[in-house]
Amino acid sequence: MVRTLLVLAFTFGSVAGAAPQQAPVNQFAQSMADFRERVDAYMKLRGDITKTVPEVKETGDPAKISAREKALGQAIANARASAKAGDVFGPEMSVYLKKILAEDWKSRSPADRKALFEELPPGINLKVNQAYPTTLPLVSVPAKLLAKLPMLPEELEYRFVDRYFLLRDRDANLIVDVLPGVLPQRTVSR
Amino acid sequence: MRFPHAFLSVALAISGITCVTATPAPVAPSRPPAVQQTASSPAPASEVLPPREEDSVLFAIIGDSGTGSRSQFEVAAQLIKSRQIFPFEFVIMLGDNIYGSERPQDFVNKFEKPYQALLDGKVSFYAALGNHDDPTQRFYKPFNMNGERFYTFTKGDARFFVLDSNYMDQAQLKWLEEELSRSNDRWKIAYFHHPLYSSGEKHGSEVDLREQVEPLFVKYGVDVVFAGHEHFYERINPQKGIYYFIQGGSAKLRKGDIRRGPLTAAGFDTDFSFTLAELGKDSMRFQTLSRAGKTVDSGTLALAPDPKRPDNATSAAR
Numbered sequence: 282m283v284r285t286l287l288v289l290a291f292t293f294g295s296v297a298g299a300a301p302q303q304a305p306v307n308q309f310a311q312s313m314a315d316f317r318e319r320v321d322a323y324m325k326l327r328g329d330i331t332k333t334v335p336e337v338k339e340t341g342d343p344a345k346i347s348a349r350e351k352a353l354g355q356a357i358a359n360a361r362a363s364a365k366a367g368d369v370f371g372p373e374m375s376v377y378l379k380k381i382l383a384e385d386w387k388s389r390s391p392a393d394r395k396a397l398f399e400e401l402p403p404g405i406n407l408k409v410n411q412a413y414p415t416t417l418p419l420v421s422v423p424a425k426l427l428a429k430l431p432m433l434p435e436e437l438e439y440r441f442v443d444r445y446f447l448l449r450d451r452d453a454n455l456i457v458d459v460l461p462g463v464l465p466q467r468t469v470s471r
Numbered sequence: 472m473r474f475p476h477a478f479l480s481v482a483l484a485i486s487g488i489t490c491v492t493a494t495p496a497p498v499a500p501s502r503p504p505a506v507q508q509t510a511s512s513p514a515p516a517s518e519v520l521p522p523r524e525e526d527s528v529l530f531a532i533i534g535d536s537g538t539g540s541r542s543q544f545e546v547a548a549q550l551i552k553s554r555q556i557f558p559f560e561f562v563i564m565l566g567d568n569i570y571g572s573e574r575p576q577d578f579v580n581k582f583e584k585p586y587q588a589l590l591d592g593k594v595s596f597y598a599a600l601g602n603h604d605d606p607t608q609r610f611y612k613p614f615n616m617n618g619e620r621f622y623t624f625t626k627g628d629a630r631f632f633v634l635d636s637n638y639m640d641q642a643q644l645k646w647l648e649e650e651l652s653r654s655n656d657r658w659k660i661a662y663f664h665h666p667l668y669s670s671g672e673k674h675g676s677e678v679d680l681r682e683q684v685e686p687l688f689v690k691y692g693v694d695v696v697f698a699g700h701e702h703f704y705e706r707i708n709p710q711k712g713i714y715y716f717i718q719g720g721s722a723k724l725r726k727g728d729i730r731r732g733p734l735t736a737a738g739f740d741t742d743f744s745f746t747l748a749e750l751g752k753d754s755m756r757f758q759t760l761s762r763a764g765k766t767v768d769s770g771t772l773a774l775a776p777d778p779k780r781p782d783n784a785t786s787a788a789r
Contacts, residue, residue: 341612344575350607392675399674400602415572418602421665424639424683438638451606 312373316431319369323457324434327450330356337452351412354453358410366409369448369458378430382446382463385426393423397441397464405443411456413449417442518766519556519747520758528627528658528750529557533721534565534699535601539581543722545762546743547585553760554589557747561626562586562594565699565718566601566636566664568614573605582613597624600635601664601699623650629658629750632693636663639683647684651691658750658774659693666698666717668707670735672728674700688713694774695755703729703740704759706768710734714772718759720744739767 334356337349367375400418420441430439440447448458522529531550536543569581583590598614600606609616616622620635621643632650635643667681689711699719707715720743729738743762748755758769
């Protein structure tokens with residue numbers, strides 16, 4: 282009996298010992314966890330900044346809303362002055378996002394595809410820490426696509442602009458991250 | 472005839488469509504006073520129909536309005552004028568409330584000035600966000616959004632569900648289902664920017680959005696849905712028992728864009744327009760007027776009994 286247990290223990294120990302090299306890793310879950318960490322880090326920084334740029338309450342004075350938006354955007358951009366494309370999406374999640382976006386694109390009708398470029402002038406160039414151009418419409422992100430993407434805190438949103446996929450800070454009107462070239466070149470005539 | 476343009480309650484001999492036989496009754500106004508007549512509110516528009524029921528909910532609908540253009544001011548003038556006969560208490564805005572830049576002066580030129588007489592008359596505005604609207608508009612007090620992208624409010628027996636169709640994420644869908652499920656209101660009205668059904672050539676129906684929200688509307692008995700985005704007026708034939716309207720022509724116009732088909736109950740794409748609505752005990756009466764003050768569509772829609780709602784409609788579309 283004791284011998285049997287020893288054999289079993291040895292066998293199990295051997296298998297367990299080999300496990301770290303062979304255990305399957307859920308790459309998507311890992312990418313997701315990494316993305317969440319990056320978003321959390323952004324939110325932490327944002328939270329610290331909002332202590333100095335307080336939330337705006339409802340007001341009849343649009344100048345106050347505009348001033349707060351600019352101040353918040355500027356403060357965040359200053360605090361992330363060295364931020365570059367992909368810093369929040371992360372290298373692994375970027376791969377998954379591109380895949381999700383490509384699959385979604387394939388599933389869409391020509392009319393749906395056209396809608397993603399609607400009312401946007403060609404040749405837009407967007408960078409991290411840039412204010413989202415206020416003269417551009419905010420292209421709707423299709424609801425079915427949103428359901429496939431990782432959820433974001435209310436302060437952040439995904440947006441398409443031309444061939445860019447953006448992470449935008451809603452109240453700071455700030456481009457937090459960009460993923461370029463996620464949609465095919467435009468062929469629709471305008 | 473007490474009313475110059477009383478509704479024709481015509482029984483539509485179409486299967487599944489019945490009519491509300493409405494008997495117009497005058498209303499002793501226990502409502503807020505109409506706005507004072509000013510230079511921008513000339514003599515009452517003769518075609519505007521007065522309210523028919525007491526204690527009904529009167530409101531106006533405008534969409535894609537925030538241009539600051541002459542056409543916005545002209546539609547606004549008719550809207551102001553109509554209130555002398557149809558004293559609506561509030562206006563719902565279907566998005567694209569401020570086009571282009573959103574500097575403080577834009578809020579003045581594209582909202583406050585055109586509707587000054589209404590604001591002075593204590594008319595409330597309840598805005599939905601359009602694709603040209605910065606979500607920070609939700610902090611602009613005159614839009615009554617309580618700082619939220621999506622929100623709900625009640626007026627009399629009616630609950631309004633105001634959605635952000637630009638960004639229908641899971642959080643919003645969850646919120647919508649919770650709010651709809653707890654609503655026992657007689658009327659459930661939803662409005663947002665992008666139309667679930669549209670005969671517009673430029674945009675058309677938002678099928679993706681429809682797949683997400685329509686099941687909730689059907690499940691919880693939403694009665695009427697208003698949307699904008701398309702720069703015209705269209706009344707859609709009832710879909711799954713729900714009445715759909717598009718009113719996106721209150722300052723922008725896409726002439727001749729309606730491709731009339733099975734969806735179209737009525738359409739108007741040759742001039743700017745706005746809509747007036749009265750939520751009564753058992754029916755909603757509506758009237759859409761052009762910027763010239765001419766009626767382009769009007770009718771009465773039956774409030775279907777919950778939970779099974781037949782497609783009822785009475786219309787005197789013109």
